[in-house]
Amino acid sequence: MHSDPVAALDIGGTKIAGALVDDRGRVLLRAQRPTRAREDGETVMGAVAEVLTELTRSPQWSDVRTLGIGSAGPVDAIRGSVSPVNVPGWRDFPLVDRVRDIVGGLTVELIGDGVAIAAAEHWQGAARGHDNALCMVVSTGVGGGLVLNGKLHPGPTGNSGHIGHISVDLDGDLCPCGGRGCVERIASGPNIARRALDSGWEPGADGDASAAGVAASARAGDPLALASFDRAARALAAGIAATATLVEVDIVVIGGGVAKSGEVLLDPLRRHLKEYATLSFVQDLTVAAAQMGTDAGLVGAAAAVFGSAVTKAPAGAA
Template sequence: MTTDLVAAVDIGGTKVAGALVDGTGDLLHRVQGPTRARESAENVLRAVTDVVTQLTEHELWHRVVAVGIGSAGPVDARNGTVSPVNIPAWREFPLVEGVRKTTGALPINLVGDGAAIAAGEHWTGAARGRSNALCMVVSTGVGGGLIVDGRLRPGPTGNAGHIGHISVDFNGDLCPCGGRGCVERIASGTNIARYALAAGWRPAEPDGDVTAAGVAAAAAAGDPIALAAYDRSARALAAGIAATATLVEIETVVVGGGVSQAGEVLFGPLRRALGEFATLPFVRNLEVAPAQLGTDAGLVGAAAACWSDPDTFLIRGEAGN
């Protein structure tokens, strides 16, 4: 890491965040705006460029050597395009080209948001010092990224580790991605709430919280339907984690995102379910840990992925000659 800065951008279904990040992972300047995910493709891009423009106007911008973007996916890092499941207007959308109009000649590194979070947690968070880890975000969607042999492995297109769209029920509900029984379709916050409401759960107050957070509070108080909703989510996560661990021999699983804020309401049944699904000797003792970077994980990770990209280092080296 150096004393230069990376401009990091984190694009999700509800917000776009941006930051100037130094070589230790500190956010020196942070901005945020709404994604406007249900609007036109051009309006969503404008939401992103508005955030990037605010970064370019900061007094430290002259120190920026690269731009790291972590976006809801799928992404295609080779072509600089994105097709987020939760941003309907963006299908093979030329995101890198659109951002480059604001950032100029700086190199841009694009990865999926799950890969970004993995890079961040491995750099300064719960996976620091771990050689083989799956880092996940469980929120309105479910994403993930892989650390293998001590390095982020985003894959050719930047989507490796996208655990949310592993099918754990081949006869299950149709997922917006086009598959059936995906982890995300069962385990995300949206689907925890959907399942609980369909099963008859209602908050104690007429105008109470009907999101996954409200279900978590009810589960903590012992509500049987709410507990069942979180147990169902945990089992889907465990099945996906066990499948991933079997393929790539991860040792640590880091779970972040809004749903992880439920604490033991989620982690308790998740650890129990892993005992059922992860039974082979080389996956039997998976460590499960909560993420440490909170809502800034995507920004720290977009910067970390940028620092670790060989092409970015090459360009930075040439610029310094």
């Protein structure tokens, strides 16, 4: 027997994606708009409304009873509000109420985007079969979510596992979140590119000055590009080791745009992790690439709605 599909929103600094997802994690329908994150909050909400309106026009919408939102954070699941660091126009923005205004009587649940990715990877991806996992996204920001004792652990407000804003450099740069030396301030894509450019790195013939361009140079052996990725990997390793020591996870799954650089990031990350994860109960920590791709946020928002019966699905379940 299969449940009705659920609606899902994945809200980030670059794009706002929506989907209808079934209880096997299959995306039945999708819609997407650019976030326009540098514009005012109502403009961003307009993009959300466009995505939802497109979904509601589907004949399958009549079967939808619940909607899950995975949003860049911090989020406040208790109040239904969001204050994404990378969306300045949204501060204490009443997202759940605004979404309810559009979708009527649906039940709406809000979690952080890192928590959504953890739900997806535990349900259908690289963390399947693991009872204790940290799942991360390394992209324009750095986020994460936790699975503990076989269950998704969003925390009271939906932000647990938000590793991007752990401080790993006490005297480091000021982060937009207000902290200093955060993992995100060092390891996110824009900051990898910024560090490389500041050190004198020059983009290749294609002019790509993003983290992807730095990664291409690193693969070719450019020492400045390699140094920028090494610094990012060290920050990630320090944050991961601190998290694993605190809550005893046995696998770390890393996804997101920067993670697509592959071994350029993962090789130094594994090497530095040996320097930071030194206690006996974290020495065997596994680092794996995410498997869910660009649908992770959508599938994870749906997984959180479907509940613990989904997030606890055993390895091999489909």
